[in-house]
Amino acid sequence: MNPLLRALWRYGGMLVQPRVTARALQANEVRWDGFVLGVLYLLCVGTLELLRGVAMARVTADLGGLLMLASALGRVLVAPIVVLVACETVLGRTRSCWRGLMLLPLLVVAALAHEAGAHGVQVRTLVPEIAGGLLCVALAWWVRPELATVEEEKP
Amino acid sequence: MKRVALGTLGPALGPALVGALVVALALLGAGRELHRGITQWERLGPLPPGGPTPTFEVLTLDGGRFGPADLHGKVSVVTFWATWCSACKSELEDLEALQHEYPGTGVQFLAINNEGGGLSPFEAAARVQGFARTRGMTLPTALDDGQAARSFRVGPIPHTLVVGRDGIVRHVHQGRVPVDTLREEIDELLP
Numbered sequence: 001m002n003p004l005l006r007a008l009w010r011y012g013g014m015l016v017q018p019r020v021t022a023r024a025l026q027a028n029e030v031r032w033d034g035f036v037l038g039v040l041y042l043l044c045v046g047t048l049e050l051l052r053g054v055a056m057a058r059v060t061a062d063l064g065g066l067l068m069l070a071s072a073l074g075r076v077l078v079a080p081i082v083v084l085v086a087c088e089t090v091l092g093r094t095r096s097c098w099r100g101l102m103l104l105p106l107l108v109v110a111a112l113a114h115e116a117g118a119h120g121v122q123v124r125t126l127v128p129e130i131a132g133g134l135l136c137v138a139l140a141w142w143v144r145p146e147l148a149t150v151e152e153e154k155p
Numbered sequence: 156m157k158r159v160a161l162g163t164l165g166p167a168l169g170p171a172l173v174g175a176l177v178v179a180l181a182l183l184g185a186g187r188e189l190h191r192g193i194t195q196w197e198r199l200g201p202l203p204p205g206g207p208t209p210t211f212e213v214l215t216l217d218g219g220r221f222g223p224a225d226l227h228g229k230v231s232v233v234t235f236w237a238t239w240c241s242a243c244k245s246e247l248e249d250l251e252a253l254q255h256e257y258p259g260t261g262v263q264f265l266a267i268n269n270e271g272g273g274l275s276p277f278e279a280a281a282r283v284q285g286f287a288r289t290r291g292m293t294l295p296t297a298l299d300d301g302q303a304a305r306s307f308r309v310g311p312i313p314h315t316l317v318v319g320r321d322g323i324v325r326h327v328h329q330g331r332v333p334v335d336t337l338r339e340e341i342d343e344l345l346p
Contacts, residue, residue: 012173021170040181048187055200056310056329064330068311108177114184129268 007036014104022146026059027097034100038080041107045113048074067118079129080106083136094149098140105135159164178317201308202316204324209306213267213297220295221265225320230344231318232337235299235309237270238286242331246313248336250293251294253341261320262341267293269299269309276300319344 001009006029013021042050055070057065078126080103109132113123192199202209212222226233236243236252247266254264270279279298287296307316310329317326317340326340 001167005167008174008178009167009171010174011177012170013167013173016170016173017175040178040185044181044186044188045184047185048192051189051192051196052310055196060202060327060329061202062328062332062336064328064332068329071311103189104177105179111177111180111184114187115180118184118187 007033010101011037011104014101014139014143015108016143018143019146020142022098025098025101025147027148027150031099031100032100034084034103034108037100037107038041038077038105041080041103041110042076044107046073067131079110079133086133086137087140090137091144091147094151095144095147098143098147102136102140105139106132108132109135157227157294162233198308201314201327201329202306202324204327206324208316208318208322208324211299211303211306213299213303215295215297216280217288226318227322228261230320230341231316232262232264232268232341233316233318234265235267235269235304235307235312235314237268237312238282239270240312243313246315246331247290247292247294249331249337251292253334254294256338257341262345264294266294266296267299267303268296269301269304271311272300281320297314317341317344 010021010025010030010033013024049072050069053069057069059065060068083103083106084099087099088096091098092101106129110128113128116123156202167285193337208223208226210222210223211343215221215316232250250264250266252263254262268279268283274282276298283296283298286292309315313331314328315328315332316324317337320327325344328336
């Protein structure tokens with residue numbers, strides 16, 4: 001299976017049959033999942049916020065504007081970062097390499113809430129982030145026994 | 156041919172389709188945000204310098220009204236703030252000190268409070284008056300019900316503008332602005 005298809009299978013599999021999928025995964029193939037899912041989350045939820053930050057920085061043209069842009073980026077990324085830390089805590093040190101894949105529920109919930117908002121169904125602020133984050137932690141807890149442990153390389 | 160290709164995927168096809176759906180959903184959201192950003196680009200950021208002040212009217216704490224006409228003939232430093240904003244408190248202290256450097260030189264300062272939080276005008280006025288009294292604030296202060304903030308497209312506060320004597324917005328700052336920068340900007344607008 002080519003890498004793209006394999007990644008799609010991984011993402012879908014973790015949602016529809018998490019334990020079966022987790023059992024079939026290899027640690028080295030999920031290396032970029034956290035980055036990919038994080039970027040997808042950023043694009044889905046934060047594009048407008050980032051554009052707003054860029055527009056502010058363009059108008060003010062000073063350090064304050066750049067700080068506002070950084071603050072916009074930080075506001076968008078705070079949810080996935082907190083979720084990653086929580087998932088890593090649940091998974092433990094020897095399984096921490098799988099944490100990126102656990103962002104999937106957050107991405108799905110955030111994307112659905114975003115889509116609902118686009119169709120006039122407003123979801124309360126932070127509800128998608130909290131619900132998605134809890135699902136991520138639940139997923140990490142559920143698949144944990146099936147995930148292979150990876151020992152850290154000793155220096 | 157297609158059937159054979161799909162057949163080789165076997166049981167992986169279902170999850171792969173779900174995965175593709177998730178990625179497509181995320182990209183659809185990104186596309187929507189990008190479209191909104193592009194179509195609203197001119198209105199996304201704060202009011203840029205170089206243009207006249209927009210129409211607005213705020214109530215000053217002493218019971219008067221303040222609008223664009225009051226900005227003409229004087230260099231004006233206008234800042235948007237709220238009592239719950241800690242950076243605004245530092246900014247107000249700077250402006251408080253700065254206003255004493257320009258006594259009777261055609262420079263005016265105005266701190267426009269936009270408290271938010273669904274407060275009634277009476278509640279907002281009481282809170283701001285209490286705040287000003289506690290801090291010994293002498294900076295001219297006005298109350299905004301949100302209309303002025305919308306006109307100036309104020310996002311994060313403090314949001315400070317330096318307006319020329321012709322009523323043209325010359326400088327816009329978001330976040331706390333160094334007092335030296337403000338002093339330079341005021342001085343360059345004075346005759």
